[in-house]
Amino acid sequence: MTSSPEHRIEAELVSHIPALRNFARRFHNSPNDVDDLVQETLAKALNNLDKFEAGTRMKSWLFTIMRNTFCTRYGLTKREQVGLTPDCENRISIKPSQEDFVRAQELEEAIYKLPEKFRTVIELIFIQEVSYEVAANKCGCPIGTIKSRVSRARNMLCKALD
Structure with missing residues (x-):
């Protein structure tokens, strides 16, 4: 009795479960999280068996699915605010823009x-984002002078703004 190609593929998939568990331990310490990741990987693999190319390594395909699943889930958890209660005191506040x-x-x-020579270097270096060399050419002075003017302008701005 010969088994169908689908049964052979599913049997091979099941044979890789221990390797998937080991690989999942690289992503999670918790046994429950490991089980969840393996289960989700297997579910995605079963749903996409038609996309598996015969003659390629199933283990690599499964590991890729697991890695992508973990990365997607990790990205979502970074954006979600887990554990916050709806109390007003725990809500995230936004700094006023005024x-x-x-x-x-x-x-x-x-x-x-x-003074104009300092204002000019601030405009060139920080607003127009040109290099010190280009600023030196535009101002007709050495690069060292431009760097010195930038430093002095910063100090003047720090004093003016406290």
């Missing part, structure tokens, strides 16, 4: 009050 707006205006005013 303070950032005010600080940005203060920075803009402080930059405007800088």
